[in-house]
Amino acid sequence: SQQGEEDPQALSIQEGENATMNCSYKTSINNLQWYRQNSGRGLVHLILIRSNEREKHSGRLRVTLDTSKKSSSLLITASRAADTASYFCATDDEGGSEKLVFGKGTKLTVNP
Amino acid sequence: DVKVTQSSRYLVKRTGEKVFLECVQDMDHENMFWYRQDPGLGLRLIYFSYDVKMKEKGDIPEGYSVSREKKERFSLILESASTNQTSMYLCASNPGTGWEKLFFGSGTQLSVL
Numbered sequence: 001s002q003q004g005e006e007d008p009q010a011l012s013i014q015e016g017e018n019a020t021m022n023c024s025y026k027t028s029i030n031n032l033q034w035y036r037q038n039s040g041r042g043l044v045h046l047i048l049i050r051s052n053e054r055e056k057h058s059g060r061l062r063v064t065l066d067t068s069k070k071s072s073s074l075l076i077t078a079s080r081a082a083d084t085a086s087y088f089c090a091t092d093d094e095g096g097s098e099k100l101v102f103g104k105g106t107k108l109t110v111n112p
Numbered sequence: 113d114v115k116v117t118q119s120s121r122y123l124v125k126r127t128g129e130k131v132f133l134e135c136v137q138d139m140d141h142e143n144m145f146w147y148r149q150d151p152g153l154g155l156r157l158i159y160f161s162y163d164v165k166m167k168e169k170g171d172i173p174e175g176y177s178v179s180r181e182k183k184e185r186f187s188l189i190l191e192s193a194s195t196n197q198t199s200m201y202l203c204a205s206n207p208g209t210g211w212e213k214l215f216f217g218s219g220t221q222l223s224v225l
Contacts, residue, residue: 033213042116042202042216043155088154090214099145099170100214104154 004032004089004103012109019076021106023089024069030092032065033100034074037086046074046087081112115139118203118217125224131190133220135203141215142208144186146170146178149200149219161186162208193224 007022023032031050035043049056049065049072056063062075076083086107090100119134137144145160147170157170159178167178175197179187186205190197200221204214 035214040200040219040221042218043204043214044216045213048213099157099160099168101157102147102155104152 004091004101006087006089006103006106008106009104010107010109012111013079015079015081015110015112017079017110019079019083019108019110021074021087021108023072023074023103025072025089025091026070029067032063032072033090034061034063034072035088035090035102037088037105039085043088076108079108079110081110084108084110116203116205116215116217118201118220120220121218123220123222125190125193125222127194127224129190129193129224131193131222131224133188133190133201133203133222135186135188135205135217136184137186137205137215138184139205139207139215140183141205142183143206144180145204145214146176146186146188147202147204148172149202155202158188195224198222198224 004023004025033048034046037043047058047063049063060077065072086105088102088105090102116137125131143162146158147155149155156172158176161167161180177189200219202219203217206212206214
């Protein structure tokens with residue numbers, strides 16, 4: 001079962017612009033995480049936001065969480081060509097087990 | 113840094129073969145996971161393990177089995193490989209204290225011909 005769904009599926013921007021990706025989920029969560037995947041490689045954890053937090057920052061990343069709308073957004077500011085990757089949100093399973101459930105991802109292309 | 117190592121980056125096997133995908137982590141993590149990733153479908157959980165010799169089915173366990181004889185090693189077994197098991201396989205681990213971030217290996221791209 002997939003809990004998170006990212007939007008848009010693909011995003012193409014110019015270097016220096018901001019990139020915003022959204023994630024919607026269906027049931028109550030304990031936390032929501034964002035991961036990045038370079039082409040053909042494993043995923044790398046970017047940031048975790050807990051259900052009692054509304055916003056979190058890490059470098060050029062800003063994550064927001066709206067539990068009333070069951071949605072989250074990832075903002076990458078001043079994007080660089082090296083930010084080109086797929087981005088996934090992940091939430092804990094609605095059954096309460098310790099497994100994470102991933103969405104299908106947003107493919108971001110940053111053009112130099 | 114945590115290191116999760118998958119034994120093969122690319123693997124080509126024939127239909128009907130028994131296939132072993134190996135994953136080793138070096139941080140004494142309790143939880144280990146196997147996902148497969150397919151275009152348009154994202155990551156789907158096959159199996160996970162929260163302790164040695166313990167395992168739980170994920171969302172798509174059919175056609176797969178797992179083995180965790182030692183804490184650091186989690187193996188995914190395709191009993192009789194089929195072409196629809198051609199996919200990217202990703203191993204991950206975490207300390208196991210509750211919904212913490214996952215550390216992923218680099219993945220194994222398996223082709224079944």
